[in-house]
Amino acid sequence: MAIGREAILGWLDALRQVYAANRERLTELDAAIGDADHGTNMDRGFTAVHAALAAQAPSDAGDILKSAAMVLIRTVGGAAGPLYGTFFLRAAAACAGKTELSPADVVALFQAGIEGVQQRGKAEPGDKTMIDALLPALAAMRAAAARGADIAGLMDDGVAAAEAGMLGTIPLQARKGRASYLGARSIGHQDPGATSAFLLVKAAAATWRA
Amino acid sequence: MAIGREAILGWLDALRQVYAANRERLTELDAAIGDADHGTNMDRGFTAVHAALAAQAPSDAGDILKSAAMVLIRTVGGAAGPLYGTFFLRAAAACAGKTELSPADVVALFQAGIEGVQQRGKAEPGDKTMIDALLPALAAMRAAAARGADIAGLMDDGVAAAEAGMLGTIPLQARKGRASYLGARSIGHQDPGATSAFLLVKAAAATWRA
Amino acid sequence: MKKLINDPANARREFLAGLALAHADLLAVIQDPVYVVRAGAPVQGKTGVISGGGSGHEPMHAGFVGRGMLDAACPGEVFTSPTPDQIEAATLAVDGGAGVLHIVKNYTGDIMNFEMAAELCQARGVEVRAVVINDDVAVEDSLYTAGRRGVGTTVLAEKICGAAAERGYGLARVAELGERVNRHGRSMGVALTSCTVPAAGRPNFVIGADEIEMGIGIHGEPGRERSALLPAAEVTARMAEAILADLPFTSGDRVIAIVNGMGGTPLMELYLVYAELERILRARGITVARRLVGNYITSLEMAGCSLTLLKADDEMLSMWDDPVVTAGLRWGA
Amino acid sequence: MKKLINDPANARREFLAGLALAHADLLAVIQDPVYVVRAGAPVQGKTGVISGGGSGHEPMHAGFVGRGMLDAACPGEVFTSPTPDQIEAATLAVDGGAGVLHIVKNYTGDIMNFEMAAELCQARGVEVRAVVINDDVAVEDSLYTAGRRGVGTTVLAEKICGAAAERGYGLARVAELGERVNRHGRSMGVALTSCTVPAAGRPNFVIGADEIEMGIGIHGEPGRERSALLPAAEVTARMAEAILADLPFTSGDRVIAIVNGMGGTPLMELYLVYAELERILRARGITVARRLVGNYITSLEMAGCSLTLLKADDEMLSMWDDPVVTAGLRWGA
Numbered sequence A, B: 001m002a003i004g005r006e007a008i009l010g011w012l013d014a015l016r017q018v019y020a021a022n023r024e025r026l027t028e029l030d031a032a033i034g035d036a037d038h039g040t041n042m043d044r045g046f047t048a049v050h051a052a053l054a055a056q057a058p059s060d061a062g063d064i065l066k067s068a069a070m071v072l073i074r075t076v077g078g079a080a081g082p083l084y085g086t087f088f089l090r091a092a093a094a095c096a097g098k099t100e101l102s103p104a105d106v107v108a109l110f111q112a113g114i115e116g117v118q119q120r121g122k123a124e125p126g127d128k129t130m131i132d133a134l135l136p137a138l139a140a141m142r143a144a145a146a147r148g149a150d151i152a153g154l155m156d157d158g159v160a161a162a163e164a165g166m167l168g169t170i171p172l173q174a175r176k177g178r179a180s181y182l183g184a185r186s187i188g189h190q191d192p193g194a195t196s197a198f199l200l201v202k203a204a205a206a207t208w209r210a
Numbered sequence C, D: 001m002k003k004l005i006n007d008p009a010n011a012r013r014e015f016l017a018g019l020a021l022a023h024a025d026l027l028a029v030i031q032d033p034v035y036v037v038r039a040g041a042p043v044q045g046k047t048g049v050i051s052g053g054g055s056g057h058e059p060m061h062a063g064f065v066g067r068g069m070l071d072a073a074c075p076g077e078v079f080t081s082p083t084p085d086q087i088e089a090a091t092l093a094v095d096g097g098a099g100v101l102h103i104v105k106n107y108t109g110d111i112m113n114f115e116m117a118a119e120l121c122q123a124r125g126v127e128v129r130a131v132v133i134n135d136d137v138a139v140e141d142s143l144y145t146a147g148r149r150g151v152g153t154t155v156l157a158e159k160i161c162g163a164a165a166e167r168g169y170g171l172a173r174v175a176e177l178g179e180r181v182n183r184h185g186r187s188m189g190v191a192l193t194s195c196t197v198p199a200a201g202r203p204n205f206v207i208g209a210d211e212i213e214m215g216i217g218i219h220g221e222p223g224r225e226r227s228a229l230l231p232a233a234e235v236t237a238r239m240a241e242a243i244l245a246d247l248p249f250t251s252g253d254r255v256i257a258i259v260n261g262m263g264g265t266p267l268m269e270l271y272l273v274y275a276e277l278e279r280i281l282r283a284r285g286i287t288v289a290r291r292l293v294g295n296y297i298t299s300l301e302m303a304g305c306s307l308t309l310l311k312a313d314d315e316m317l318s319m320w321d322d323p324v325v326t327a328g329l330r331w332g333a
């Protein structure tokens, strides 16, 4: 599949469905080590993105991502709002002027987005945050692209790495975000943001495979 | 047993023990159709009566009952405080000047006390109150005394009638006191005050039998 | 039972000790017999205004002691009417020679204990009048009940009578005003959960996750009727309709409204209910001239709320606006 | 889940509609983007003071909007930081030309959203300073946490900075005062029960009938440690000791103290805890110069309480005593 305007819209639409379907699950994960709002936040944000784009979607993939970012920043709140908002803002910039994304462009999109999350949140690997799903995904995608993988292939690798990273948050003690207040009691729980980040990568892979 | 100063003190001491032992039961009955304090109220009151009499008991049975009444009025509160306080105030007056009570005097003691409760609370038979245990007890005691029963005998009849009256409150709809706010929902519950009144008569019978 | 207390038997005393420490500028606490009295009482020549009832309804009544409201409060044990000696001592402590008004909620125990106290006070030469509050429309005022319970209108009567006494009204006029407030005030409550009396140690009633009790009082007693859990709009409408039909309130009326939390209800929810209530009133041409939204007459940690409406005349509104300086209600100073 | 709401998705909007109706004299509510603004804002030449955070902590912050305290509050969804557009709009609405102070509680989400808003405001030519409150001694301020949470000291900072701004202090001085308050304020909390976020529909955590959570925050997150249910004296002592040792507070200090209810705690219990706290402080030679006992920074219907102590200097006490006219805090006017 060629990654252009429709693929980006498809991804965002898939995210709306994915976060609606995983609303309770994400909120439950957040209840265990946080404040029980992550699922609601993500669902509210991507429902709003969908509504905004349904009303009027820009003609350019980059502009679509930018308008999604702006909606997320205005509707998600909490930690996730600025972090995912920044992800899509930077991803939008990485797409600027492109009508179709090559495998390298897809890697660049994620790289820009993930760097934005890092700059905004200043989390390190192992802090038990969404970074623990995102950074391994990026590394895997980069490696696959370097091997000449197509988009479906590099996304598959990204998904597998994100999933491992997400599961890898379970034994960690949180050092960033709300879960860090629990100290050692955060150990043994999967990070909600790492889970939503895994879903973000997985939805792209699923949408862009067709 | 001759009913004099010691028998009156014995009765009050028995009441302390009886209400301590039935504290939870009375409070549970009150929780169902009232405000869950009747057992605590009775226990607090008779514990205070005991403490006051242990510190200094008057030499006269009437004065003992009067000082018990004053303590109850100061410590029980709620509906039960004025009602039982009045019971003992009037009972004290009925004993005034007597060193030993005949069966007729015992009937007179209860008659004065129960009339006091009626005047204070204005409940009618069937209103689902302590009156529904007390009035039948009084009638039975009077009938037994008229038959020439001794104190043990007339108290036994009083206890049986009080118990029947107490159980008879179960199917009644309350028309007085807090339980009346429940309307038909008060039906099917035994009245806490009728229960404490039954215990009052029963403790006298048990103490005065020896 | 989970409570921030030490021993249930000492909870009243220890709570009042904290009240005294926290509000030494406003009031003093006397422990034997127990009452809370306004700093500087008695005020010579001023009509005294006192109230009392079981503890567990805070801020009512102890939190309403101070300038412009109560001269004294008599807190009983939790949910238990105070005893006559408390009320007598409080009455004597606040009598400035002009007599003392007793504001009494209509419960058998409260009525009897205040009556006994009034006899004691009169025997001591202090003039006493009582206003009995019986505003709860959930209870029929008939031969088949002990009459209507006194609930939210009590707060309004305490504020309004307190202001009148502060202005120099004599006992008869303060009492007349209190009776007028009672005649024009109506309330109803709903519970989402039960409360636990400390000495009892377990909830007063058991209620399912999808049930509510309509028409509750303030003592954790079950209500008139158990209903399915309903949206706030529907709960508010049912209570408001019962209240409005009872007086009845009609178009053109001005009211003082209370949306009162029972102790365990988030303020968010109370404001949400207030929005529903004001919408209903506006639709009927009734103006909310003044209002309170918050915890004023509670039932320990019960979740739920009550609505109170007072059809207010100019005198009541003017008294309402007078300064009040208490722990639980404060403005104008 | 039992709540007096209609639809969780509308709870914030409907609660704010009620707030606006109930306090039209003090504030207005703007719904898109959502913020609560003091009547008559902006005040020309006055430093603006605003705050914000998730809803569910009422009266904080929306209940502290009014004269002598906040010029605006930005309520997020329940327990969810507000978004930058809300904060930006509120900042612009209250800027009287002297700049605006943001009082921010130290949570990752709050920090990031306020930072993004500050950038937007500065781009619009409005000077913005932020004071970050991080007073919760239950959390270590280390590389292994997101730093200490902001809890009860926020209320004190809002009152004190609000008074300073009202007196005409410039932005830098108000911010300096806010930072001083934060440096001298410490808090800790305990939960007896969990709360339920409306949209989540079930309690945040499960806790046994004989357990408490020591060191909780205000978002229903579990605490640092689960303990057996303890008497109030012991719970108070543990929290007070953690707080006192941290600053440390020492003999001769004067403090402003808050015994704060988490939303589902009877006032009786809060006063009882206050008595324990004052006893502990007196024994150490610490004077409680001012205090609040009640619900000020809540966690929906959670049962429990938090203690806050501020080592106060003369300027802070003087600002504390200045008039304040808000829904949640009112005196001197």
Ligand SMILES: Nc1ncnc2c1ncn2[C@@H]1O[C@H](COP(=O)(O)OP(=O)(O)O)[C@@H](O)[C@H]1O
Pocket: A030, A034, A035, A037, A038, A041, A077, A078, A079, A080, A081, A083, A117, A120, A121, A122, A123, A128, A129, A130, A131, A176, A177, A178, A191, A192, A193, A194, D079, D080, D081, D108, D109, D110
């Ligand atoms: N500094 C950070 N950097 C990256 N991710 C973070 C950071 N802080 C928190 N997160 C992520 O945010 C998630 C929580 O998001 P959410 O529940 O929506 O916000 P909040 O914690 O404000 O309630 C966490 O599970 C974590 O993955």
Ligand SMILES: Nc1ncnc2c1ncn2[C@@H]1O[C@H](COP(=O)(O)OP(=O)(O)O)[C@@H](O)[C@H]1O
Pocket: B030, B034, B035, B037, B038, B041, B077, B078, B079, B080, B081, B083, B117, B120, B121, B122, B123, B128, B129, B130, B131, B176, B177, B178, B191, B192, B193, B194, C079, C080, C081, C108, C109, C110
């Ligand atoms: N008017 C009355 N006359 C006689 N007994 C009454 C009356 N009202 C209430 N009672 C009795 O009082 C009992 C309740 O006492 P208690 O729980 O101590 O007081 P309260 O109802 O004030 O909490 C009831 O069970 C009933 O038997």
Ligand SMILES: [Mg+2]
Pocket: A030, A034, A035, A036, A037, A038, A078, A178
């Ligand atoms: Mg969260």
Ligand SMILES: [Mg+2]
Pocket: B030, B034, B035, B036, B037, B038, B078, B178
């Ligand atoms: Mg009772």
Ligand SMILES: [Mg+2]
Pocket: B035, B037, B078, B079, C054, C079, C080, C081, C109
């Ligand atoms: Mg009672």
Ligand SMILES: [Mg+2]
Pocket: A035, A037, A078, A079, D054, D079, D080, D081, D109
């Ligand atoms: Mg949150």
